[in-house]
Amino acid sequence: MGAQWKAKGKELAANAKGKVFGKLAKEIMVAARSGADPASNAKLRLVVEQARKVSMPKDTLERAIKKGAGLTGESVNFEHVIYEGFAPHRVPVMVECLTDNLNRTAPEMRVLFRKGQLGTSGSVSWDFDHVGMIEAEPIEKGADPELAAIEAGAQDFEAGEEGVTMFLTDATDLDIVSRALPAQGFTVLSAKLGYKAKNPIDPSTLSAAELEEVEAFLAAIDSNDDVQNIFAGLGG
Numbered sequence: 001m002g003a004q005w006k007a008k009g010k011e012l013a014a015n016a017k018g019k020v021f022g023k024l025a026k027e028i029m030v031a032a033r034s035g036a037d038p039a040s041n042a043k044l045r046l047v048v049e050q051a052r053k054v055s056m057p058k059d060t061l062e063r064a065i066k067k068g069a070g071l072t073g074e075s076v077n078f079e080h081v082i083y084e085g086f087a088p089h090r091v092p093v094m095v096e097c098l099t100d101n102l103n104r105t106a107p108e109m110r111v112l113f114r115k116g117q118l119g120t121s122g123s124v125s126w127d128f129d130h131v132g133m134i135e136a137e138p139i140e141k142g143a144d145p146e147l148a149a150i151e152a153g154a155q156d157f158e159a160g161e162e163g164v165t166m167f168l169t170d171a172t173d174l175d176i177v178s179r180a181l182p183a184q185g186f187t188v189l190s191a192k193l194g195y196k197a198k199n200p201i202d203p204s205t206l207s208a209a210e211l212e213e214v215e216a217f218l219a220a221i222d223s224n225d226d227v228q229n230i231f232a233g234l235g236g
Contacts, residue, residue, distance in 0.1 A: 004133065004194055004229060004230070004231050004232075017054070019225075020054055021051075021054075021056050021057075021060060022225070023098075023228050024047060024050060024051045024054070024056060024064075025056075025060060025064040026078055026098045026228065027047045027098070027228065028044065028047050028048065028051065028061065028064040028065055028068060029064050029065075029067055029068030029076050029078065030068060030076075030078050030080070030098060031043040031044040031046075031047050031068065032044055032064070032065045032066075032067075032068030032069040033068055033069070033070075033076075035069065036065050036066065036068075036069035036071065042175040044065070045175075046174070046175065046178060046191045046192070047192075048061065048065075049188065049191070050189070050190045050191065050192075053189050053190065077100055078098045078099065078100055079098070079099055079100070079102060080096070080097070080098055081096075081097045081098075081099060081102065081105065082094060082095065082096055082097070082121075082125070083095040083097065083109045083113070083118065084118075084119045084120070084121065084122070084123050084124035084125055085113050085116055085117050085118040085119040085123070085124060086116045086117040086119065086124070087116045087213075087214045087217045087218060087232065088115055088116055088210070088213040088214055088217055089201075089206055089210050089213065089214060090201075091116075091201055091214050091232055091233055091234050092124045092127055092128070092197060092201075092232070092233035093116070093124065093218070093221075093230065093231070093232050093233070094124060094125065094128055094195045094230070094231040094232075095109065095221055095227060095229075095230055095231075096194075096227070096228045096229040096230070096231070097109075097224075097226045097227055097228060098226065098228050099226040104226075105224075105226045108224055108226070109221075109224075112220055112221050112224065113221075115213075115217050115220075116217055124233075125195070127197060127198050127199060127233065128195040128196060128197055128198060128231065128233070129195065129196045129198060130171050130193065130194075130195060131155070131168050131169060131170070131171060131193070131194065131195070131196050132168065132169035132170065132171055132173060132174030132177065132178075132191065132192075132193055132194075133166060133167075133168060133169075133190075133191070133192055133193070133194045133196075134154070134166070134167040134168075134169065134174070134177060134178050134181065134188055134190070134191045135160065135164050135165070135166055135167075135188070135189040135190045135191075136164070136165055136167060136181050136186035136187060136188045136189055137162075137163055137164050137165070137186065137187055137189060138163065138165075138185055138186055138187075139182075139185050139186065139187055140185060143184070143185035143186060144185075145157045145159070145165040145167075145186070147184070148165075148167075148181060148184035148185060148186050149167055151180070151183075151184050152167070152177045152180035152181050152183075152184050153169070153173055153176060153177050153180060154167040154168060154169050154173075154177050155168050155169055155170060156168045164189065165186070167181065167186075168196065171193055174191055174192075174193060175191075178191040192229070194229060194231055195231040196231070197231070197232070197233030197234075199233065200233045200234055200235040201233055201234050201235060202235050203234060203235060214232075214234065218230055218232060
């Protein structure tokens with residue numbers, strides 16, 4: 001959670017698959033503004049690979065690319081917005097949105113942050129690093145994530161759940177490292193820019209009830225259709 005908050009539970013994740021497709025479709029449309037060919041558009045290539053990893057239907061994927069590139073005659077106007085603030089118990093939070101209507105999103109975020117505290121621009125971001133985040137899993141057992149990080153040019157790595165490793169990079173090196181990891185024995189599952197807390201709060205300093213309040217707060221924000229990613233300053 002020091003890097004990116006994700007909803008817990010396989011059942012919840014399965015039920016949210018349609019929402020995952022919706023979020024990825026938005027990212028694809030935004031990336032495709034710079035060109036419909038993933039081979040010459042690194043940002044589009046990364047999100048297309050991510051969409052394929054989660055089995056997004058080919059028709060949905062191609063339609064999003066064409067729509068974003070302006071090949072369908074439809075207007076696409078998503079704006080990237082970040083909301084900063086605190087979850088309950090002063091857990092710092094960065095909320096990344098893609099919205100086609102700021103007049104809808106802004107008041108919705110104000111309501112969602114009532115159980116925490118919505119901050120102004122820069123009030124929380126100073127305590128986060130803007131980094132590349134690559135989730136990858138070993139192609140074969142025994143692959144060494146530390147060696148892979150060094151050889152691929154990643155800054156650091158963190159062990160995740162179910163054998164997945166999070167490789168952290170400079171923001172400008174995201175594409176280079178994601179291309180290099182397969183040669184080091186790792187299959188890239190996702191690659192994106194994000195925010196990693198510099199001083200995450202130790203969960204052991206919060207009671208079980210307090211942790212539940214934080215989780216409920218983050219889950220409520222994640223349920224908003226305009227929210228793409230949530231980065232929470234909570235360790236573990």
